[in-house]
Amino acid sequence: xxxxxxxxxxxxxxxxxxxxxxxxxxxxxxxxxxxxxxxxxxxxxxxxxxxxxxxxxxxxxxxxxxxxxxxxxxxxxxxxxxxxxxxxxxxxxxxxxxxxxxxxxxxxxxxxxxxxxxxxxxxxxxxxxxxxxxxxxxxxxxxxxxxxxxxxxxxxxxxxxxxxxxxxxxxxxxxxxxxxxxxxxxxxxxxxxxxxxxxxxxxxxxxxxxxxxxxxxxxxxxxxxxxxxxxxxxxxxxxxxxxxxxxxxxxxxxxxxxxxxxxxxxxxxxxxxxxxxxxxxxxxxxxxxxxxxxxxxxxxxxxxxxxxxxxxxxxxx
Amino acid sequence: xxxxxxxxxxxxxxxxxxxxxxxxxxxxxxxxxxxxxxxxxxxxxxxxxxxxxxxxxxxxxxxxxxxxxxxxxxxxxxxxxxxxxxxxxxxxxxxxxxxxxxxxxxxxxxxxxxxxxxxxxxxxxxxxxxxxxxxxxxxxxxxxxxxxxxxxxxxxxxxxxxxxxxxxxxxxxxxxxxxxxxxxxxxxxxxxxxxxxxxxxxxxxxxxxxxxxxxxxxxxxxxxxxxxxxxxxxxxxxxxxxxxxxxxxxxxxxxxxxxxxxxxxxxxxxx
Numbered sequence: 341x342x343x344x345x346x347x348x349x350x351x352x353x354x355x356x357x358x359x360x361x362x363x364x365x366x367x368x369x370x371x372x373x374x375x376x377x378x379x380x381x382x383x384x385x386x387x388x389x390x391x392x393x394x395x396x397x398x399x400x401x402x403x404x405x406x407x408x409x410x411x412x413x414x415x416x417x418x419x420x421x422x423x424x425x426x427x428x429x430x431x432x433x434x435x436x437x438x439x440x441x442x443x444x445x446x447x448x449x450x451x452x453x454x455x456x457x458x459x460x461x462x463x464x465x466x467x468x469x470x471x472x473x474x475x476x477x478x479x480x481x482x483x484x485x486x487x488x489x490x491x492x493x494x495x496x497x498x499x500x501x502x503x504x505x506x507x508x509x510x511x512x513x514x515x516x517x518x519x520x521x522x523x524x525x526x527x528x529x530x531x532x533x534x535x536x537x538x539x540x541x542x543x544x545x546x547x548x549x550x551x552x553x554x555x556x557x558x559x560x561x562x563x564x565x566x567x568x569x570x571x572x573x574x575x576x577x578x579x580x581x582x583x584x585x586x587x588x589x590x591x592x593x594x595x596x597x598x599x600x601x602x603x604x605x606x607x608x609x610x611x612x613x614x615x616x617x618x619x620x621x622x623x624x625x626x627x628x629x630x631x632x633x634x635x636x637x638x639x640x641x642x643x644x645x646x647x648x649x650x651x652x653x654x655x656x657x
Numbered sequence: 658x659x660x661x662x663x664x665x666x667x668x669x670x671x672x673x674x675x676x677x678x679x680x681x682x683x684x685x686x687x688x689x690x691x692x693x694x695x696x697x698x699x700x701x702x703x704x705x706x707x708x709x710x711x712x713x714x715x716x717x718x719x720x721x722x723x724x725x726x727x728x729x730x731x732x733x734x735x736x737x738x739x740x741x742x743x744x745x746x747x748x749x750x751x752x753x754x755x756x757x758x759x760x761x762x763x764x765x766x767x768x769x770x771x772x773x774x775x776x777x778x779x780x781x782x783x784x785x786x787x788x789x790x791x792x793x794x795x796x797x798x799x800x801x802x803x804x805x806x807x808x809x810x811x812x813x814x815x816x817x818x819x820x821x822x823x824x825x826x827x828x829x830x831x832x833x834x835x836x837x838x839x840x841x842x843x844x845x846x847x848x849x850x851x852x853x854x855x856x857x858x859x860x861x862x863x864x865x866x867x868x869x870x871x872x873x874x875x876x877x878x879x880x881x882x883x884x885x886x887x888x889x890x891x892x893x894x895x896x897x898x899x900x901x902x903x904x905x906x907x908x909x910x911x912x913x914x915x916x917x918x919x920x921x922x923x924x925x926x927x928x
Contacts (some may be wrong), residue, residue, distance in 0.1 A: 410680065425759070432693055437767065
């Protein structure tokens with residue numbers, strides 16, 4: 341259990357984290373979502389006692405982080421895959437962490453085995469690929485067999501096999517009754533792993549709800565239509581009181597069932613080339629939610645339309 | 658049969674219990690951890706290797722060049738002085754790197770996550786580094802003393818054993834001072850440069866300050882307490898000018914102050 345209360349972090353004039361209050365509960369994977377620069381990492385650093393909040397409070401299992409006597413057994417964290425000394429071997433990196441918490445040396449071998457780094461245990465960390473570094477960071481997080489696990493963008497740099505592995509790992513850890521808190525800026529990634537969702541933008545809490553609720557509330561369904569007889573079709577729609585959004589030669593109809601549109605077209609003997617019910621992706625829902633709070637918009641030019649600059653902003657991440 | 662009242666929104670609170678026994682962490686754990694850290698990086702091997710080579714090789718070379726009658730009132734470890742002058746830079750570099758490399762690589766976040774008692778981490782670093790530096794320096798100085806005694810074989814009135822201790826203590830303290838500076842500055846290059854200044858400026862500056870009467874006192878203190886003079890006093894064995902006791906006390910005080918500063922600065926810093 342991690343609990344935040346009015347957590348705020350200011351860097352001079354800039355507010356990185358703004359009055360965050362939420363709880364991360366055990367037994368499920370909780371996704372921590374937000375665009376780049378939303379304050380996810382800062383929040384995680386404050387949970388770990390690395391950064392000190394300007395105001396507010398954050399507790400791990402009811403205690404301030406500095407009060408934890410054997411922190412690796414309470415909480416394991418992967419913040420940054422490169423947070424190790426490149427000249428030190430994976431084995432020694434994990435060994436010095438294990439020793440600092442009085443963990444037996446065999447745990448080092450166990451976690452190396454879990455993340456699949458046994459064969460490179462004696463190799464220096466600076467020779468590791470991004471994915472291997474990520475695995476080493478995860479091994480460090482698992483070292484104390486902790487009740488809480490926190491991962492900051494764990495899929496970064498992992499190959500598809502690695503991504504699948506980390507997803508299964510997180511779900512297994514949660515199923516064992518642990519608290520799993522994982523950040524990401526990819527909604528699609530979260531949709532596959534997280535059961536609960538906390539969304540922040542510019543340091544503020546935007547949503548704290550179950551993934552199911554989020555999908556129900558935020559997914560927009562519409563009907564996609566293509567027709568050669570566009571003008572007549574639009575007239576028909578207008579008289580039926582249906583609003584259409586035109587994008588290219590495609591019409592998107594909100595708040596209406598596909599059956600209804602089909603019957604309407606049949607009654608007026610209109611030819612349709614396409615009639616399909618659509619569901620806006622969660623990614624779009626997430627973008628809409630964080631629209632005002634995205635910090636780093638990419639602008640491809642003064643004439644660029646809003647939607648396009650959006651996508652660019654995300655891919656840049 | 659009674660039914661338990663079930664709260665409408667009962668949160669699932671399964672809790673994982675690890676089979677690993679819980680042990681309260683203490684300084685011993687931190688010392689073991691820091692010992693693993695210092696012995697598992699190449700920079701330790703390099704800095705200490707160069708230090709040993711400088712002190713021992715230069716010392717043995719000088720031992721033969723110094724006339725045998727010099728040792729009558731000078732300890733056999735005196736030739737180690739030349740190597741230590743240069744070699745202390747190695748200990749200074751290692752002292753800085755012990756801390757600053759953690760800040761440079763981001764390892765410090767992993768370290769402080771595993772050990773949120775930051776003061777304990779720094780204390781363990783200081784103790785482990787001091788022990789490693791002291792033992793290495795003592796071995797090097799003793800090696801030079803033994804070599805000189807065996808090869809020169811002349812009579813001496815000076816007991817060289819105390820200088821093994823005082824010489825090693827002085828350069829190790831200098832290393833700890835560097836560690837404290839590195840901890841406060843968090844930047845390897847900056848901290849090593851600062852320490853170069855600490856080592857060299859007080860030795861060079863007095864020559865220029867002497868031109869000004871008002872600064873003559875400052876110049877005197879600098880020339881008395883700079884590292885070069887301190888080491889030469891320790892190994893000279895000239896009782897009339899002291900055996901470096903005041904200089905060691907001065908450096909120890911400075912080191913304690915710097916360490917206090919390092920403890921204070923890191924306590925509330927964001928890393």
